[in-house]
Amino acid sequence: MSGEGYFGVKIGESSSHKLGTQIQLEFKISQHSRDELLLKSFNEYLGCGKVYKQSKDAVEFRVTKLSDIIDKIIPFFDKYPVVGVKGLDYADFCKVAILMKDNSHLTPLGLLAIPPATHGKRV
Numbered sequence: 001m002s003g004e005g006y007f008g009v010k011i012g013e014s015s016s017h018k019l020g021t022q023i024q025l026e027f028k029i030s031q032h033s034r035d036e037l038l039l040k041s042f043n044e045y046l047g048c049g050k051v052y053k054q055s056k057d058a059v060e061f062r063v064t065k066l067s068d069i070i071d072k073i074i075p076f077f078d079k080y081p082v083v084g085v086k087g088l089d090y091a092d093f094c095k096v097a098i099l100m101k102d103n104s105h106l107t108p109l110g111l112l113a114i115p116p117a118t119h120g121k122r123v
Helices: 033-046 066-079 085-101 108-112
Strands: 005-013 021-032 050-053 058-063
Touching: 005 085, 021 033, 021 066, 021 085, 033 050, 033 058, 033 066, 058 066, 066 085
Parallel strands: none
Antiparallel strands: 005 021, 021 058, 050 058
C-alpha cells in the first residue's frame, strides 16, 4: 500500500447536489499487468471493488462504493495499519468517510471539515 496504493477524495461540481459539490472516495492499488491475478484476489478476498485494465502494462483494483469503503476497506486497514506518509492519507480518507456516512458533507460546515490535503483530484 505504501508504494502503489491510493486513498483519494474526488471533489467536483454537481448541479444535482444542493451545495453544487460532489464528493467521492476512491481506494485503489495499481500494479503491472502481470499481477492482474493478485489484484483479482483482492476483489475476492474483500468482496468488493473491480479490477480495471489501465493500459497494456497496468491494471488497477479500485473501490468507490461508499458502503464498501466503510464496511470493508476501512476495517481492513484498521486491522492492518498503513505505515509512513500513506498512513496520514488514510487518516484523512477516514475522516471524509465519516462525514459522508453521516451526510455531513452535504452541509457547508461539513465541506469545510474535509482536510485540504485530500483535495487531490477533481471530477
